[in-house]
Amino acid sequence: MLDQDDYDPYDRDYMYDEDSHTGDPTLDLEYERSMSVPKVPDIVKNFIEYFRTVISEGVVYEIQNSYENTFPKLSEQYYDKRAWPSENQIADIVGTDDVFLTLYKELYFRHIYARIPEGPTIHERADSFFNYCSFFNLILSAPQPFQLELPDIWLWELLDEFVYQFQNYAQYRARLNDKNEEELNILKHTNHWTILCILNVLHSLVDKSNIKLQLEVSASGGDPESVAGEFGRHSLYKMLGYFSLVEMLRLHSLLGDYYQAIKVLEPIEIHKKNQYTHIPACQISTSYYVGFAYMMMRRYTDAIRTFSSILLFIQRTKQLYSTRSYQNDQINKQTEQMYQLLTICLVLHPQCIDESIQQALRDKNYHESMYQMQCGDLDTFRNFFIFGSPKFISPCPPPNDATEGDFVKQPMEHQTQVFMDEVRQQQELPTIRSYLKLYTTLPLEKLASFMNKEPAERDINNLLTHLLCFKHKMKNLVWSEGSSGLDGKFVSGSELDFYIDLDMIHIADTKVAHRYGEFFIRKILKFGDLNRRLHNLKI
Secondary structure (H helix, E strand, O other): OOOHHHHOOOOHHHHHOHHHOOOOHHHHHHHHHHHOOOOOOHHHHHHHHHHHHHHHHOOHHHHHHHHHHHHHHHHHHHOOOOOOOOHHHHHHHHOOOHHHHHHHHHHHHHHHHHHOOOOOOHHHHHHHHHHHHHHHHHHHOOOOOOOOOOOHHHHHHHHHHHHHHHHHHHHHHHEOOOOOHHHHHHHHOOOOOOHHHHHHHHHHHHHHHOHHHHHHHHHOOOOOHHHHHHHHOOHHHHHHHHHHHHHHHHHHHHOOOHHHHHHOOOOOOOOOOOOOOOOHHHHHHHHHHHHHHHHHOOOHHHHHHHHHHHHHHHHHOHHHHOOOOHHHHHHHHHHHHHHHHHHHHHHHOOOOOOHHHHHHHHHOOHHHHHHHHHOOOHHHHHHHHHHHOOOOOOOOOOOOOOOOOEOOHHHHHHHHHHHHHHHHHOOOHHHHHHHHOOOOEEEHHHHHHHOOOOOOHHHHHHHHHHHHHHHHHOEEEEOOOOOOOOOOEEEEOOOEEEEEEOOEEEEEEOOOOOOHHHHHHHHHHHHHHHHHHHHHOOO
């Protein structure tokens, strides 16, 4: 499927040629790393040998323990700010086990991206890509399911890292100001880390696993094994297929194609929990990108529901993310991003949310920011959006004739401009809403005077435009049933309605009163049931 030779535009032996390490800082950096090779500690040797044994024997529990616990501990103790032993050093320990060496290099390059202060060099980026090619070729080109058992958490983080490194490379490629002539020449003549290659891998994994058919049959109450096929019955392919759908959601969101981002998740009932949501990082990432796509599609009700649901889940399980790791750091960052995106949605489309989420917003002092946004402060909108949105990328490299410039910010600036245009259209709506809630009838001229408008005909017409905009913007497409997140019907999300007769606005409060009695009854019954269970426990 992937031919590494097609993606290798330069002689890869060049990077290891001692005479070539003059004048190029990235090559000098690699040369220094290769020349200062420390001895591998015995405890690391023992771990590598044990890790290779449990992988070859397929002992998933021990693989997961080594992956989640032992490897991070050794990284922190011995390789906090430097790379793990090279492939050649590891080969001296485990021999020519190509499968293990490929998996080890995946962890090796991921560690460089996460822990090395200066980050990966241009050649390490290429080597990481070729290593992913080797892994995906291994499992996708096999005539029969490849016999490899890996824990689901590793499969998720492997694919998540694959897309992250593509995103990182796209940003690196777009930043020309800090590149020398050698690097610019390499970038112009390389074809690795392309959007077509990434999509090819993800779609191939989806097709190989038959995951779409499995999800559709499972949703209808059938047996997914009946349509899984030879490869789809294998846990490795099934989980990689599912995670590929989530990564395609992420990839299309980074490219600004929000409709397609939701479209790829049609086989997944994103509004329900299923057997594949046992990886918290995957569940949180899915909700983050789904909620963001809904927000950019002006489906604020669905975005608020998506953000609120996952933030409640995080509140209940936050003790799981207390440890320090790159995935947990990412979860904590996405959590903060979702709070800020939720704040934006609540300003643009006010509605009631869970009290614990309201309290969290108060604890973070976001209510003051909400007030500023309601008063039309565009800078606060912009700051919240820039922090809360993903780091957008362009699918195309910079022009070949460009030798300087920073093209990294262009995708973000474009998406920010699209969002701010929507905000400007609604800039007057919070003020109009606040006045309409005070009256049952209100003359147009009086409302114009409240808003510091002169009662001239052009200002009344402008006010009528804002009132029509209010009606239009408060009516959103809202998901009600069906597995696709694109399904729904138009529903007014405003707590009040009005119509205009001549020069008079007639207002009706459509807000449904909360049934506090039912809420307390449910809590009392739940507390009583919990109390009975506690008394029945045997010490």
